[in-house]
Amino acid sequence: MKPCFFIFFVVFLSAQMTAVWANPKIDELSNRQATTFYPPQVFEQTLDSGAKVYYVKDASLPVYEISAFVNVGRIHESEDSRGLTDLLTRLWPLGGTSNTEPDALIEKFDNFGAKVGADVSQEFLQLNLTTLAKYENETFALFFDLLQNPRFDDRKLQIFKSKVLSGMEMRNEKPIEVASREFPQMLLGEKNPIAWKSNADTIQSITRDLILNFYAEHVAPNQVTLVAKGPIEFLDFLQLCEKSMLSWSKPAVPRLPYPEFILPEMLPDKQWLQLPSTQSVVLMGHLSVPRDNPDKMKITVLNAILGYGVMGSRLGSRIRTELGLSYDVSSQVSNYATTGVFMISAVTAGEQVFAVLDEMQNVFKAFVENDDITEEEFGNTKNKILNQAIFQYEKSFDVAWQRFLFDSYGYEKGYLEKYYDTLKNMTLTEAKTVLKTYFHPEQLKILIVGDKSKVKDLSRLKEFKLRALDKE
Amino acid sequence: MKQFCLWLICLTLLSCHAAKDDLQLLQHVERFRLPNGMTFILLPKNGVPIFASHVRVKVGSMDESADEHGLAHLFEHMAYKGTVEIADFYNTLKTNGSVDANATTSYDFTNYKIMLPRNKLELWAYMESDRLKNGPVYDAFFTEVQVVLSERNKSVDNNPDGMMMEAFLDFAFENSPYKHHVIGSNAEIASLTPEKAKIFYNKFYTPSRMVVALVGDLDVNETKKIITKYFGEIPAKPNDYQKITPESYADFPKQKTITWPAADRFWLGYARSAFPNTDDTAFDFLSELLCKGENSFLHKKIVLEKKLAVSIHCRAAVPGGRLPSYFIVSGLPAKNIQNAQVVEAIRKELETLMHEGIPLTDIARYKAKLEADFIYSLESYSGMASKLSFYESFAGDWRDIYKFRSELLSVDSQTLQRVLKTYFIPTHEVVLMLQQEGVK
Numbered sequence: 001m002k003p004c005f006f007i008f009f010v011v012f013l014s015a016q017m018t019a020v021w022a023n024p025k026i027d028e029l030s031n032r033q034a035t036t037f038y039p040p041q042v043f044e045q046t047l048d049s050g051a052k053v054y055y056v057k058d059a060s061l062p063v064y065e066i067s068a069f070v071n072v073g074r075i076h077e078s079e080d081s082r083g084l085t086d087l088l089t090r091l092w093p094l095g096g097t098s099n100t101e102p103d104a105l106i107e108k109f110d111n112f113g114a115k116v117g118a119d120v121s122q123e124f125l126q127l128n129l130t131t132l133a134k135y136e137n138e139t140f141a142l143f144f145d146l147l148q149n150p151r152f153d154d155r156k157l158q159i160f161k162s163k164v165l166s167g168m169e170m171r172n173e174k175p176i177e178v179a180s181r182e183f184p185q186m187l188l189g190e191k192n193p194i195a196w197k198s199n200a201d202t203i204q205s206i207t208r209d210l211i212l213n214f215y216a217e218h219v220a221p222n223q224v225t226l227v228a229k230g231p232i233e234f235l236d237f238l239q240l241c242e243k244s245m246l247s248w249s250k251p252a253v254p255r256l257p258y259p260e261f262i263l264p265e266m267l268p269d270k271q272w273l274q275l276p277s278t279q280s281v282v283l284m285g286h287l288s289v290p291r292d293n294p295d296k297m298k299i300t301v302l303n304a305i306l307g308y309g310v311m312g313s314r315l316g317s318r319i320r321t322e323l324g325l326s327y328d329v330s331s332q333v334s335n336y337a338t339t340g341v342f343m344i345s346a347v348t349a350g351e352q353v354f355a356v357l358d359e360m361q362n363v364f365k366a367f368v369e370n371d372d373i374t375e376e377e378f379g380n381t382k383n384k385i386l387n388q389a390i391f392q393y394e395k396s397f398d399v400a401w402q403r404f405l406f407d408s409y410g411y412e413k414g415y416l417e418k419y420y421d422t423l424k425n426m427t428l429t430e431a432k433t434v435l436k437t438y439f440h441p442e443q444l445k446i447l448i449v450g451d452k453s454k455v456k457d458l459s460r461l462k463e464f465k466l467r468a469l470d471k472e
Numbered sequence: 473m474k475q476f477c478l479w480l481i482c483l484t485l486l487s488c489h490a491a492k493d494d495l496q497l498l499q500h501v502e503r504f505r506l507p508n509g510m511t512f513i514l515l516p517k518n519g520v521p522i523f524a525s526h527v528r529v530k531v532g533s534m535d536e537s538a539d540e541h542g543l544a545h546l547f548e549h550m551a552y553k554g555t556v557e558i559a560d561f562y563n564t565l566k567t568n569g570s571v572d573a574n575a576t577t578s579y580d581f582t583n584y585k586i587m588l589p590r591n592k593l594e595l596w597a598y599m600e601s602d603r604l605k606n607g608p609v610y611d612a613f614f615t616e617v618q619v620v621l622s623e624r625n626k627s628v629d630n631n632p633d634g635m636m637m638e639a640f641l642d643f644a645f646e647n648s649p650y651k652h653h654v655i656g657s658n659a660e661i662a663s664l665t666p667e668k669a670k671i672f673y674n675k676f677y678t679p680s681r682m683v684v685a686l687v688g689d690l691d692v693n694e695t696k697k698i699i700t701k702y703f704g705e706i707p708a709k710p711n712d713y714q715k716i717t718p719e720s721y722a723d724f725p726k727q728k729t730i731t732w733p734a735a736d737r738f739w740l741g742y743a744r745s746a747f748p749n750t751d752d753t754a755f756d757f758l759s760e761l762l763c764k765g766e767n768s769f770l771h772k773k774i775v776l777e778k779k780l781a782v783s784i785h786c787r788a789a790v791p792g793g794r795l796p797s798y799f800i801v802s803g804l805p806a807k808n809i810q811n812a813q814v815v816e817a818i819r820k821e822l823e824t825l826m827h828e829g830i831p832l833t834d835i836a837r838y839k840a841k842l843e844a845d846f847i848y849s850l851e852s853y854s855g856m857a858s859k860l861s862f863y864e865s866f867a868g869d870w871r872d873i874y875k876f877r878s879e880l881l882s883v884d885s886q887t888l889q890r891v892l893k894t895y896f897i898p899t900h901e902v903v904l905m906l907q908q909e910g911v912k
Contacts (some may be wrong), residue, residue, distance in 0.1 A: 029595035035521035106766050110837045113844025166782040170735045279630040312563040324618030380567045387569025393520050
């Protein structure tokens with residue numbers, strides 16, 4: 001593969017800064033010439049086994065960081081085994097292999113100072129290793145053994161199940177955790193795999209055989225991508241991987257499709273979830289666009305003006321800085337494969353909940369309807385995003401990971417650079433054309449988690465459907 | 473609260489060591505002190521044109537007087553409200569690409585951290601020196617009081633772990649400034665005023681209490697010039713404020729149960745010495761060996777074998793290190809198990825270790841883990857800035873990283889046994905148990 005060098009966009013940015021600061025000293029110092037930066041090269045290769053590799057060489061430390069991503073995730077769980085991938089990933093690094101008992105394997109990793117872990121996201125399972133280069137042969141062998149021959153020890157599984165069940169008993173202790181769990185269901189529907197939640201019954205029903213079968217069905221070299229950074233040359237790294245995966249001759253398995261689901265209607269709704277507490281959480285939002293929407297960049301900038309980050313945004317400036325009503329208030333947009341979610345959140349004292357709710361709605365409505373975004377506000381937000389872009393390259397592992405993720409999503413080559421280029425050239429007029437297309441104050445679904453006994457104006461409660469928490 | 477965790481992470485690293493080759497990066501560290509007493513630690517780290525800064529001020533809630541409780545933390549909030557010269561401090565940083573722009577206040581320190589693109593170095597120096605030299609404007613003081621009350625509501629009043637911390641400190645300490653929670657009570661926060669804040673700033677924000685660590689794509693000579701130009705203007709102030717409050721350990725062991733609407737949990741604490749002390753490394757080592765990882769001693773015995781708890785955690789020094797504190801073992805009992813049963817089982821396991829010692833293989837395993845963890849941590853720009861400023865501020869010299877490395881290498885079973893026998897005994901013990909409200 002040919003090296004792909006280019007001059008990073010920061011070089012161009014500094015010449016295009018439009019912000020003019022009231023303080024001339026800040027104006028002068030903000031516009032210093034940016035350094036030319038050449039991002040590290042990401043090497044790609046498909047191994048004989050069918051597994052793909054993304055690698056960045058980084059010799060600054062004698063350390064490897066490697067993750068095996070598998071093309072199956074939380075969204076692929078069946079309805080009656082919700083929580084399976086969570087248990088699988090808890091058990092994976094600690095549950096031994098067919099060659100080594102669980103405790104002996106953990107001890108071996110520990111003896112080399114290696115860290116092994118696993119994770120699950122909506123679309124991927126992930127096994128991770130961080131190891132010192134001087135132990136590469138030993139720790140790679142252990143890591144690939146875990147990838148190819150996981151044991152998912154039953155004794156360990158029972159322990160993890162009891163931990164998960166104990167965690168469920170505590171999951172209504174903090175209002176913010178309740179709200180974060182319940183609101184996606186209100187927005188996306190209870191049967192939507194992005195929003196659904198496990199319960200005691202589904203956890204109890206998960207057995208070692210279920211986990212083994214899930215793994216056998218969905219994990220094979222052709223569905224695995226190794227993403228790594230390390231101190232050696234790419235070809236040497238490939239040899240290490242090939243050597244460790246030689247014995248993995250498992251036939252290819254099909255990639256599961258993204259599940260189809262019916263989204264609820266975008267109709268306004270107000271629900272109150274009763275939780276005895278001096279704190280209330282207000283969440284409001286509506287559906288947004290999937291990740292391949294061509295207007296995603298504009299939506300990102302508009303959301304940043306509205307509420308990205310607690311301080312400095314319109315929501316933060318009004319509700320936290322001016323009024324002191326909330327420590328946490330922000331908005332965010334999440335983009336998935338087939339849909340997206342726009343959400344505004346705030347945490348406040350129980351007696352202030354309606355004051356905060358009204359302010360959130362007022363700020364959002366004015367943002368969409370008043371057509372008052374200034375060139376300065378827009379330019380500052382663009383500059384913030386563009387100036388922060390360099391931090392995408394802080395960790396070399398993340399550079400490789402990002403490339404893998406974009407390829408996996410089907411994005412075009414050079415996606416990130418084009419993304420920032422688009423932003424750099426975007427005008428306020430262009431951004432405003434989509435404001436009313438994607439932000440809808442009239443469609444907000446609102447959830448409050450809090451204690452109605454703390455509310456001052458009880459008549460306001462009539463606006464809400466009152467709900468009780470599910471008992472787990 | 474975040475800073476407290478950060479402190480613990482740092483303290484854990486006190487016991488980490490690395491092979492000489494792995495510390496090569498640190499050979500490039502430059503340390504210098506301005507005539508006003510302010511210390512700077514520079515670590516050039518080439519690669520990406522960015523830098524991280526940590527401004528660590530040696531003032532925490534332990535330095536507050538009785539009518540100032542909560543002020544160190546509230547002042548940290550005010551520090552982002554702008555100065556006379558720089559009106560919109562936070563947004564100016566954000567627009568210029570800052571990430572991780574935040575501050576944390578602990579019982580021992582206030583730490584202002586930020587990461588910026590490399591071409592913003594002089595901007596950073598101008599802004600940071602201005603707020604340290606002139607202090608913030610106080611126009612929005614009482615609005616910020618409301619924000620902090622909201623923060624307390626979230627992190628203590630509606631958070632069982634935050635509540636346990638507050639209750640434990642209040643129960644465990646008699647006279648120590650560690651007795652009160654860093655954020656202050658609702659009444660204490662509400663009683664704070666701009667006048668008190670100004671006095672606090674003048675008393676504690678003195679250059680000799682400040683250590684600044686910069687890690688990143690830096691030209692050392694150019695950076696020194698910029699630093700001298702901006703931070704050299706900050707006038708020296710007297711730093712003779714010393715609070716000495718001897719702690720009383722009467723009536724030990726102490727035990728108390730409180731009720732709260734959350735699942736049962738416990739804190740088992742053992743009174744320990746302040747930092748620096750010859751036993752620091754042993755405490756840090758024990759914290760790892762007892763609780764960190766699937767095969768750690770207490771996790772294996774209490775969670776996996778006896779199934780008395782669903783989780784066990786250790787912390788080497790709560791709530792800080794500048795004064796005598798507590799080694800904490802905390803956890804959540806398993807279903808149908810009482811807090812007291814778990815606490816008793818932990819005591820027995822600790823006694824076993826005291827008498828039988830710790831196998832050499834376990835000690836070697838944890839040394840390997842700690843060594844590796846230290847090397848892994850070198851990748852983070854902000855993490856390194858935190859470590860360097862911490863060692864310099866806490867131990868008086870960032871090079872104590874090397875000292876702690878050698879101390880770690882000398883940890884053996886006898887040392888650990890001695891520390892267990894000296895501190896993990898009834899006359900040092902405080903137990904706080906939370907029993908779920910309405911459940912017998």
